[in-house]
Amino acid sequence: MSTQKSLSVWKQLKQQRITCDQALELLVNRQGMVNLQLLDAEVSIRFQRSFNDKGGVPPVVPLLLWRNCYYLGSPVVLSPELVQQLGDRLNTEVQIIPIAEKSYHYWNRLKDKSIARLNGTHAIHAFTGDAESEDITEIAELHLSQVDSQIERIRTLISSALRNRASDIHLAPSAEGLAVRFRIDGILRHVTTLPPDISRKVIVSLKVMSDMDIADSRRPQDGRISEKYVADQQEQGLDLRVSTLPCISGIKGEPSEKAVLRLLRQQNSFTTIAGLGFSPRTRAIYEGWLREPQGMIIFTGPTGSGKTSTLYTSLQAIATESVNIVTVEDPVEYVLPGITQTQVHEAAGMTFAAGLRAILRQDPDIIMVGEVRDNETAETAVRAALTGHLVLTTLHTNDAIGVIPRLKDIGPDPGLVSDALLGIVAQRLVRRVCPHCTEPYTPTAADLKLLGLRMEEANPQGWRKGRGCPQCFNSGYLGREAVIELLNVDDTVRHIIYEGTVTQLRRYLHESQFDSFQVGAIAKVTSGITTVEEVRRVLPHSAFYRKPTADVPSTVPNNSTAPSKLLNLVQHSAG
Numbered sequence: 393m394s395t396q397k398s399l400s401v402w403k404q405l406k407q408q409r410i411t412c413d414q415a416l417e418l419l420v421n422r423q424g425m426v427n428l429q430l431l432d433a434e435v436s437i438r439f440q441r442s443f444n445d446k447g448g449v450p451p452v453v454p455l456l457l458w459r460n461c462y463y464l465g466s467p468v469v470l471s472p473e474l475v476q477q478l479g480d481r482l483n484t485e486v487q488i489i490p491i492a493e494k495s496y497h498y499w500n501r502l503k504d505k506s507i508a509r510l511n512g513t514h515a516i517h518a519f520t521g522d523a524e525s526e527d528i529t530e531i532a533e534l535h536l537s538q539v540d541s542q543i544e545r546i547r548t549l550i551s552s553a554l555r556n557r558a559s560d561i562h563l564a565p566s567a568e569g570l571a572v573r574f575r576i577d578g579i580l581r582h583v584t585t586l587p588p589d590i591s592r593k594v595i596v597s598l599k600v601m602s603d604m605d606i607a608d609s610r611r612p613q614d615g616r617i618s619e620k621y622v623a624d625q626q627e628q629g630l631d632l633r634v635s636t637l638p639c640i641s642g643i644k645g646e647p648s649e650k651a652v653l654r655l656l657r658q659q660n661s662f663t664t665i666a667g668l669g670f671s672p673r674t675r676a677i678y679e680g681w682l683r684e685p686q687g688m689i690i691f692t693g694p695t696g697s698g699k700t701s702t703l704y705t706s707l708q709a710i711a712t713e714s715v716n717i718v719t720v721e722d723p724v725e726y727v728l729p730g731i732t733q734t735q736v737h738e739a740a741g742m743t744f745a746a747g748l749r750a751i752l753r754q755d756p757d758i759i760m761v762g763e764v765r766d767n768e769t770a771e772t773a774v775r776a777a778l779t780g781h782l783v784l785t786t787l788h789t790n791d792a793i794g795v796i797p798r799l800k801d802i803g804p805d806p807g808l809v810s811d812a813l814l815g816i817v818a819q820r821l822v823r824r825v826c827p828h829c830t831e832p833y834t835p836t837a838a839d840l841k842l843l844g845l846r847m848e849e850a851n852p853q854g855w856r857k858g859r860g861c862p863q864c865f866n867s868g869y870l871g872r873e874a875v876i877e878l879l880n881v882d883d884t885v886r887h888i889i890y891e892g893t894v895t896q897l898r899r900y901l902h903e904s905q906f907d908s909f910q911v912g913a914i915a916k917v918t919s920g921i922t923t924v925e926e927v928r929r930v931l932p933h934s935a936f937y938r939k940p941t942a943d944v945p946s947t948v949p950n951n952s953t954a955p956s957k958l959l960n961l962v963q964h965s966a967g
């Protein structure tokens with residue numbers, strides 16, 4: 393990719409450095425691709441002036457104007473009448489040069505693009521009128537080739553990330569240059585590599601944009617950029633959380649910096665509870681908890697499991713004028729209307745515990761505590777949940793059952809915990825099968841074994857898999873939703889939390905209708921929402937072993953005490 397714009401072919405022709413035939417050879421290669429960087433703006437402007445406000449221009453790219461003849465590239469065969477009309481309007485001769493359809497789309501896409509505003513809108517296909525899918529690397533490089541400054545370069549990358557539903561942009565220095573990757577549906581994808589001579593400049597510009605100290609490249613830094621962008625013909629808010637990390641660049645081991653930009657869209661980030669991934673049964677139970685006047689709901693899962701989305705979507709669903717919702721978070725990731733959000737600030741003494749105490753003096757109805765990490769926060773949250781408040785919070789555990797021992801470790805009175813707890817939501821995000829390239833898939837014996845299903849239970853005609861297409865970057869998946877494990881705290885569970893063991897809890901759940909990860913995974917795979925590979929990739933290992941397969945009857949009698957098989961399973965899943 394050249395960073396300097398070359399002299400246009402038209403100017404070279406005017407200076408008689410080349411012939412008209414040579415000019416056309418330079419502009420259009422054998423495959424019919426137009427070298428857009430060599431086109432001349434003036435040729436284009438003069439052409440467009442003749443068609444101002446008149447519309448109905450056939451698909452042509454103005455290539456050259458030479459000796460009163462317009463050389464126009466077109467991907468279609470134009471009728472002699474149409475060529476005549478073009479000549480009449482331009483008041484010149486017209487010569488049509490065949491070009492590739494793809495090349496015309498690229499030109500069309502670039503012609504009215506202004507990088508002054510970030511653009512998250514997909515280009516419209518000139519012939520079909522559909523939103524065009526883009527080859528992420530090709531389009532990013534095409535746009536990048538049109539810009540001159542580092543800030544334009546960064547804005548171009550942000551626009552591309554928005555259009556491709558990316559959640560993060562990674563900029564990593566290497567010997568080849570600055571590697572650019574986007575995280576899309578949880579997976580990192582290489583987009584392009586910026587040349588080594590501008591790598592450092594791009595990082596420095598990014599630090600300027602996010603108010604970081606550019607003189608200091610030895611410490612990690614954090615910053616924010618607030619932007620507006622255009623999507624669906626509307627201006628929308630965008631926050632970028634930027635972080636840098638000093639690292640070794642790969643160029644003779646020189647010190648360098650890696651940057652990661654997290655894109656936080658202010659609108660349309662959250663769906664409704666119905667769109668999160670609950671089954672009809674788990675959703676009914678979950679919405680029942682949200683209607684309770686008091687009690688505690690715990691969300692669990694690793695970073696990136698989507699628990700924040702579920703939490704925020706739920707808060708949005710219950711935020712009405714008649715309730716006071718207050719949160720204490722670290723950090724506040726999204727600003728939610730109708731909700732008072734506070735931010736933890738350890739240095740200023742605003743800890744989770746201090747924030748929670750302050751919130752309780754503010755007459756709240758619903759409280760969201762970002763995370764329970766210490767005894768005081770846990771104790772205060774549990775007491776709040778027992779005294780007329782609905783408390784929502786998160787923990788980091790592998791699955792829903794794992795919350796119980798974790799909570800006991802943190803130390804609030806198990807009696808109070810068991811009284812306060814309404815239920816636990818554990819979740820992971822699975823990618824959905826791409827709707828554009830989905831096709832039927834016949835489950836194999838190994839697939840059925842993994843899910844613990846017999847063929848007659850597996851609804852084999854419902855299974856789907858994506859073949860891979862441009863819309864899904866050939867991955868076969870597009871978008872994500874949660875697989876949810878729901879632990880409903882009924883009287884028996886309450887009793888077990890108070891004076892029982894995890895083994896007893898597992899045994900009880902195994903015998904009752906527990907909405908485990910396995911149950912959730914089976915529902916999504918057998919209805920074609922996602923695939924076996926995907927649930928195996930994201931769900932904890934333990935999710936697939938707990939329940940014996942349906943055709944092997946359980947050897948564990950219901951009344952036996954801690955059978956060794958169950959113990960083994962417990963030990964396995966705890967590891």
Ligand SMILES: [Zn+2]
Pocket residue numbers: 826827828829830858859860861862863864865866867868869870
């Ligand atoms: Zn696809």
